Amino acid sequence: MDLRKIKTLLINPPLSTEALYGKFSRGGSDLPPLSLCYIASYLLKYGKQVDILDTAKLRLSITDINKKISEYEPDIIGFHTVTPYINLVKFLVSEIKSARPNILVIAGGPHFMGEPVNDIENSQLDIAVIGEGEQTCLEIVEGLEQSEINGFLLDLAPKIKGIVYKKNKNIYVNPPRELINDIDTIPLPARHLLPPLRTYKVSVVQYKRLPSTGVLTARGCPFKCIFCVCSVSRQKVRNHSVEYVMAEVDELIYRYGIRDITFIDDVFTLDKQRTYRICDELAKRKDKLTWSSNVRIGLVDKEMLKYMKDSGCWMVLVGVESGNQEILNRIKKQIKLEQAEQLSRWCKEAGLMFHPNYIIGHPGETVDTINQTINFAKKLYSHFPIFTIMTPYPGTELWDTAEEYGTLNKEDFSNFSLGSNKPCFVPYGLTDRLLVKKRSEAYRKCYLNFPMALRHFRSIKSFKDVKRMFDALNILSGL
């Protein structure tokens, strides 16, 4: 059989950092869309033709996007979708479908862990991909090689696991797709299809040197925090081999000129042995690379922190979430406040910066518990405490149980971005205005005090550090 040559265009939707982070936009990151890079590299491995259009980075208008589509002439367009984008994605899909009904339009991403049938029903999307997209995307491309769109949806789509799709206004939900066991079978993410890496902006509080970027060394998280999509999307943890990780690090250093990396794994230090081995390798590149990583309380000790520091690590990012133990228990964080205090002390001793994340507006939150969080955050040794307002994403336990604790506006997804000034979830007894006010108060109290100023003053080693500090102050001035 003669196969059709299929072109796939993967699109990162054009939502600006302003829309995503509101008045904190100058502190927000626009790291490259790695999910699309993995899907692209997997398709390239099988000889398929694919490109990525990062419309957010390139700040493209609808007219620009249409022009790019006309130039590339794709058979498949695939959108990356996080919840705050979903309405925008639906709008773009309807624009594309009304002008070009023969393009198969698909979308994937964490948003579809929630209610994909709803999303398909209320949009012109042909297919929503649930879970990891590499293998599913390949099967979609291979299917479309064999048949035009209608024949594909009729005969071949039913055989593809991990999709919800629409055919003649009927919606079909296929069995789930298994997680990819050996994630080293996915080639290094195809960053070469993106705009130059150095043009991506990493948050001012998240890099030591520029250019800086994110790397994923593992997939999955075994914990079950009730607000987090990772607790449902792929609980099984799969590691890249140290060889894979270092090949990626070396590519970033030597091909892209990267000088600083953030490991964006959910729990970077889960496998102790592997963490030590990665540190050993990073230590050999210490003059070329600084790095930071997400760590989880309870999965890192003093010895490991010192080891990390010696291999070029300068900061750890940690989810502390609340200063009230009952709330930590309610959100199933499985940590104790004392452990957070201990970790911050260990970071100080190891000479690492400590970047804790806190959430305001938990289930059962009161003004008292918010004040406890602010006081706890102020007391802890840290450099960059971050405060966001609770956002229960579709698919999480809190999405299902939110009404027990407050009101959740499930109608307007544009408020599901972390910088929103109109929180989507308001615990009973509180108001949205109070949550926003308390977030600003938290920043003011934690940053505008003498010990914090001294800590930052002491961390200045170069003119660039001074500039970074002024940039950070600039963000605070917007509060």
Ligand code: B12
């Ligand atoms: C790094 C990161 C960031 C970085 C980089 C984001 C980026 N451009 O990729 C920064 C800091 C910029 C960021 C910002 C935001 N993030 Co973020 N981020 C992450 C994190 C930690 C890793 C993302 C990642 O690379 N994962 C690895 C890849 C392999 O997995 P994946 O993204 O899920 O992609 C797979 C599948 O979903 C699917 N897929 C994804 N896209 C597509 C597209 C198609 C066509 C197909 C077929 C399949 C498919 O296939 C992929 C490969 O297997 C995740 C948590 C996590 N562990 O995933 C949160 C996460 C994705 N972020 C989240 C959120 C909410 C945001 C923000 C909206 C926050 C805000 N400001 O309001 C913004 C959105 C910005 C954006 N452009 O996406 C939520 C999303 C929840 C949701 N339902 O929307 C997550 C899941 C965190 C959480 N615990 O809840 N984020």
Ligand code: SF4
């Ligand atoms: S918040 Fe962190 S520890 Fe909890 S489920 Fe999400 S990634 Fe895992």
